[in-house]
Ligand SMILES: NC(=O)c1ccc[n+]([C@@H]2O[C@H](COP(=O)([O-])OP(=O)(O)OC[C@H]3O[C@@H](n4cnc5c(N)ncnc54)[C@H](O)[C@@H]3O)[C@@H](O)[C@H]2O)c1
């Protein structure tokens with residue numbers, strides 16, 4: 075079989091070499107001509123997969139190694155009888171790590187503890203639910219809404235209006251443009267006006283869930299309002315004025331842990347094997363580096379919440395990604411290229427549960443706190 079794949083999908087050879095011949099192409103600029111002899115198409119989020127790309131090609135199966143599917147015309151695939159697999163939940167842990175690191179910067183900046191802030195979660199699916207579990211285990215008050223899921227699945231819910239009253243509002247919905255609960259511009263000028271004047275909005279789902287023009291206008295008016303953005307309307311373009319107003323800004327890398335990216339490839343491989351009736355011969359564990367890549371050790375003197383912030387930012391330091399992005403954008407004469415280059419050259423990062431933390435055996439409270447944030451705690 076002939077497999078055409080986005081060149082930024084990791085472990086292509088490891089998972090797919092014995093299934094077919096692999097041709098790697100840049101995902102952003104892929105065209106129907108690239109698929110003239112393709113049986114299988116493997117993409118990430120930057121390729122629009124629709125009739126214009128697929129009609130007249132021999133493609134029988136499409137896999138996207140991502141959580142989001144808004145770049146795929148699912149209705150067309152179904153009508154055309156083309157098999158499909160995405161990677162639900164593959165990088166949920168990485169996005170949660172991103173939000174925890176963002177919150178740790180926010181509490182430092184405001185001289186607070188995690189437990190001083192209430193966090194509103196919009197969308198309680200794989201990411202939102204894991205975030206809720208981590209925050210509640212850390213004793214952070216959570217307000218959540220997800221009109222498409224029951225409270226049995228999500229835990230207690232309140233209305234969106236109530237969620238918008240939280241100190242921090244973190245968005246975890248897909249981007250949808252139709253239906254009663256469409257999320258396109260879910261956060262618009264009216265909803266921003268409902269939020270506290272010194273609230274913080276975190277968007278790590280899809281850029282267009284927030285009206286970026288309205289957000290910039292809101293922040294120009296309310297100087298204490300803060301935003302932490304990983305995703306932008308019209309990526310790979312972005313509004314540089316908005317970036318400059320953000321507390322933290324990153325180039326759509328919240329889900330970019332090594333674990334999350336590789337897991338995305340594995341999920342697609344499993345779906346492809348099922349579709350073509352092939353045996354599943356490869357497992358991610360064969361290719362992932364050993365856990366315990368970093369170690370943080372705490373003495374019994376470490377103040378609890380400071381220790382937690384240190385551990386989170388040892389696992390993932392969002393300020394580094396923010397600094398790299400700001401300086402690259404400042405020097406850039408081509409924003410689109412710069413944005414994509416930051417993403418394809420993204421450095422290795424591991425999920426929090428792969429980080430071993432040494433804690434003195436007598437510090438029960440610290441052990442509990444670090445475990446609640448997802449760390450692999452070892453007593454010493
Ligand atoms: N920045 C990144 O790197 C990154 C990484 C992973 C995922 N994402 C994005 O985050 C989104 C969420 O990921 P997930 O794994 O949790 O997806 P998911 O499908 O598991 O959960 C999304 C949840 O949002 C809910 N929802 C839909 N419309 C809503 C609305 N109007 N109001 C409130 N809730 C609504 C759904 O019912 C669902 O429970 C993905 O669709 C993807 O676009 C971004």
Ligand SMILES: O=C(O)[C@H](O)[C@H](O)COP(=O)(O)O
Nearest residue numbers: 118119120140141142329330
């Ligand atoms: O939907 C997802 O899984 C994420 O947004 C993913 O991290 C996007 O990464 P990309 O496919 O653009 O490399």
